[in-house]
Amino acid sequence: MAVETHAWRKPVRRIAFLVFPNFQALDLAGPLDVFAEANGLVPADDRYEIVVIGPTPDILQASNGMQLVPDICVGAAGDQYETILVVGGPDVPTSQPDKRLVSYLCEQALHVRRYGSICTGAFYLGAAGLLNGKKATTHWQAAPLLAKKFPSVSIDPDPLFIYDEPLITSAGVTAGIDLALALVQQDFGSGISLAVARKLIVVAHRLGGQLQYSPSLVVSKSGNEKIERFKTHVERNIRDELSNAALARALGISFRHLSRLVQDEMGITPIEYIRRARLDTAREVLANTKLPLKVVAHESGFGTVEKLSRAFKTRFGVTPIQYRSSFGS
Amino acid sequence: MAVETHAWRKPVRRIAFLVFPNFQALDLAGPLDVFAEANGLVPADDRYEIVVIGPTPDILQASNGMQLVPDICVGAAGDQYETILVVGGPDVPTSQPDKRLVSYLCEQALHVRRYGSICTGAFYLGAAGLLNGKKATTHWQAAPLLAKKFPSVSIDPDPLFIYDEPLITSAGVTAGIDLALALVQQDFGSGISLAVARKLIVVAHRLGGQLQYSPSLVVSKSGNEKIERFKTHVERNIRDELSNAALARALGISFRHLSRLVQDEMGITPIEYIRRARLDTAREVLANTKLPLKVVAHESGFGTVEKLSRAFKTRFGVTPIQYRSSFGS
Numbered sequence: 192m193a194v195e196t197h198a199w200r201k202p203v204r205r206i207a208f209l210v211f212p213n214f215q216a217l218d219l220a221g222p223l224d225v226f227a228e229a230n231g232l233v234p235a236d237d238r239y240e241i242v243v244i245g246p247t248p249d250i251l252q253a254s255n256g257m258q259l260v261p262d263i264c265v266g267a268a269g270d271q272y273e274t275i276l277v278v279g280g281p282d283v284p285t286s287q288p289d290k291r292l293v294s295y296l297c298e299q300a301l302h303v304r305r306y307g308s309i310c311t312g313a314f315y316l317g318a319a320g321l322l323n324g325k326k327a328t329t330h331w332q333a334a335p336l337l338a339k340k341f342p343s344v345s346i347d348p349d350p351l352f353i354y355d356e357p358l359i360t361s362a363g364v365t366a367g368i369d370l371a372l373a374l375v376q377q378d379f380g381s382g383i384s385l386a387v388a389r390k391l392i393v394v395a396h397r398l399g400g401q402l403q404y405s406p407s408l409v410v411s412k413s414g415n416e417k418i419e420r421f422k423t424h425v426e427r428n429i430r431d432e433l434s435n436a437a438l439a440r441a442l443g444i445s446f447r448h449l450s451r452l453v454q455d456e457m458g459i460t461p462i463e464y465i466r467r468a469r470l471d472t473a474r475e476v477l478a479n480t481k482l483p484l485k486v487v488a489h490e491s492g493f494g495t496v497e498k499l500s501r502a503f504k505t506r507f508g509v510t511p512i513q514y515r516s517s518f519g520s
Numbered sequence: 521m522a523v524e525t526h527a528w529r530k531p532v533r534r535i536a537f538l539v540f541p542n543f544q545a546l547d548l549a550g551p552l553d554v555f556a557e558a559n560g561l562v563p564a565d566d567r568y569e570i571v572v573i574g575p576t577p578d579i580l581q582a583s584n585g586m587q588l589v590p591d592i593c594v595g596a597a598g599d600q601y602e603t604i605l606v607v608g609g610p611d612v613p614t615s616q617p618d619k620r621l622v623s624y625l626c627e628q629a630l631h632v633r634r635y636g637s638i639c640t641g642a643f644y645l646g647a648a649g650l651l652n653g654k655k656a657t658t659h660w661q662a663a664p665l666l667a668k669k670f671p672s673v674s675i676d677p678d679p680l681f682i683y684d685e686p687l688i689t690s691a692g693v694t695a696g697i698d699l700a701l702a703l704v705q706q707d708f709g710s711g712i713s714l715a716v717a718r719k720l721i722v723v724a725h726r727l728g729g730q731l732q733y734s735p736s737l738v739v740s741k742s743g744n745e746k747i748e749r750f751k752t753h754v755e756r757n758i759r760d761e762l763s764n765a766a767l768a769r770a771l772g773i774s775f776r777h778l779s780r781l782v783q784d785e786m787g788i789t790p791i792e793y794i795r796r797a798r799l800d801t802a803r804e805v806l807a808n809t810k811l812p813l814k815v816v817a818h819e820s821g822f823g824t825v826e827k828l829s830r831a832f833k834t835r836f837g838v839t840p841i842q843y844r845s846s847f848g849s
Contacts (some may be wrong), residue, residue, distance in 0.1 A: 216549040216553060217549045217553040217720065219586070220546045220548070221546055221549070221550075223582075224584050226584070227583060241584070243585075243587075254556060255549070255552040256572075257572065258589035258590075258591065259586065259587065259588060260579055260588070262585075262587065330721075332719075362721055363719070363721040364722075365720055365722050381849040385847060385849075388733075389734065390661075390692070391546065391692065391693040392680075392692040392693050393693075393694050396846060397846070404717075404719075478724075516725065517724065517726070517727065518723060518725065520724070
């Protein structure tokens with residue numbers, strides 16, 4: 192009889208969030224508040240129903256200490272959801288994911304309309320095989336490890352979220368709010384998602400991607416002595432031209448040899464490494480001083496404001512001036 | 521003996537959050553994550569210790585449905601905190617605040633280094649008398665009611681937070697993250713707060729204040745027929761000049777009479793009302809179309825791009841182009 196009654200109702204928008212011990216509270220609370228605010232603006236029979244699913248019914252402690260009671264445990268969660276999202280947590284990239292949640296994800300991915308992750312939740316999707324052959328993103332800090340663990344995934348560490356339907360993955364922490372706003376926009380249009388953004392005091396579309404938040408430099412695999420000398424030399428001479436010939440001379444090895452070494456150890460060319468070191472220097476100077484752009488360009492070795500601005504915009508999606516107004520003190 | 525052991529320890533940074541049924545989860549989770557991330561970057565003996573205090577030890581449901589277990593109930597919370605912050609919730613402005621939390625705030629304000637609120641948590645501070653004679657802010661939607669309930673407070677609805685020491689109040693919801701970053705900056709400097717912002721994928725300093733998120737128009741107290749005709753006339757003729765004489769002619773009353781009426785009912789002059797109506801029109805056109813600024817200026821009755829830009833920047837702290845990139849679709 193219950194089934195017949197349900198048949199008269201419009202299909203509801205049920206969203207499940209998967210959580211686990213030491214999850215990042217903001218990964219959950221941000222998107223939850225987006226969906227809850229949308230509920231205040233849409234017809235009553237078209238509202239989201241949200242369920243927070245834990246590995247067990249026990250209280251979970253978030254990484255910030257907050258204590259959460261899951262609405263239901265995964266064994267009793269059933270398969271009535273339209274959307275499933277996994278949150279992240281600081282130890283997710285380097286620890287074993289909860290097997291109950293992974294197998295639930297595997298099963299449910301066949302039934303749901305869309306599934307996704309916030310922040311390092313992407314490692315759960317990877318473990319469930321749901322990233323294979325897809326485009327995805329995650330927290331900038333975890334992107335290299337995600338790429339290493341799941342080599343068949345095409346990972347872009349820059350966008351705030353990537354919607355490669357039915358998969359949606361977001362960048363770090365608060366990018367989960369951007370992801371949830373995109374789902375609200377898909378479901379109810381941009382008018383509703385804009386109203387939700389205004390209510391929560393977030394912008395509907397952020398300027399630039401995730402890369403503006405992360406350090407540009409890559410770490411080398413080993414502590415190779417020549418690589419360390421190369422890095423130190425770049426750091427100490429960042430204002431100078433740093434030509435191939437000058438580098439080879441200063442380090443006492445051929446540029447060809449250096450180039451092979453840097454590529455093997457860091458996965459990028461020496462020129463790209465120098466460009467990123469210059470960008471990081473420029474960002475430090477922009478954030479911590481009020482020096483004019485001309486001086487910033489000189490201090491970081493770009494030489495001209497034009498070269499600095501072009502490289503900056505290409506990598507971070509914002510201009511040096513926009514960056515300074517967001518991160519300067 | 522316990523006391524003596526404690527005497528050897530550096531004084532810890534204890535922060536208490538006050539929560540209650542139907543609180544806004546993001547008001548709590550955002551700042552909590554800021555302090556927790558800062559803990560990963562500072563010396564172990566200088567870390568924040570955070571306690572979430574509820575009216576009772578019972579599970580609390582947030583407005584988004586999330587179920588939280590407070591760390592302690594207010595009766596057992598003691599007076600060992602350096603900072604006390606109250607979160608907001610959707611029904612706080614129009615309901616009776618929890619008396620146990622209000623009297624705890626009253627007592628503790630005498631001992632703590634600083635106290636404050638996130639979003640509509642300001643109503644709790646008001647009820648405890650802690651806003652009297654101070655400058656404060658709250659969610660844009662609740663600002664008029666806060667001003668009415670606590671007339672001795674100087675309320676500015678624009679800033680993302682106001683630090684009138686020892687009182688710190690923040691604008692709506694995610695502005696709690698901005699508030700927490702400001703406290704981390706005060707405690708540990710801008711290097712640490714910048715690193716926390718980058719980890720959570722938020723900017724350290726947002727462009728513009730809260731007003732860019734709120735509708736500009738004020739509601740009239742009563743449904744006065746002349747006021748309604750004035751509003752409709754402005755809405756229908758927003759592209760035109762709307763001079764005092766033309767308005768008086770169109771509405772069939774003297775401008776002096778109209779002016780008194782509008783001021784009594786809405787607390788602003790007719791000219792200010794028209795300016796805000798133009799700004800709201802400009803924002804709608806900016807967000808929903810790709811029309812050039814010249815056309816936006818015409819459609820909203822500002823006439824020239826220069827006049828539009830000046831009025832826009834003055835009220836919202838951002839240019840029309842910056843607004844479009846944040847809120848346009």
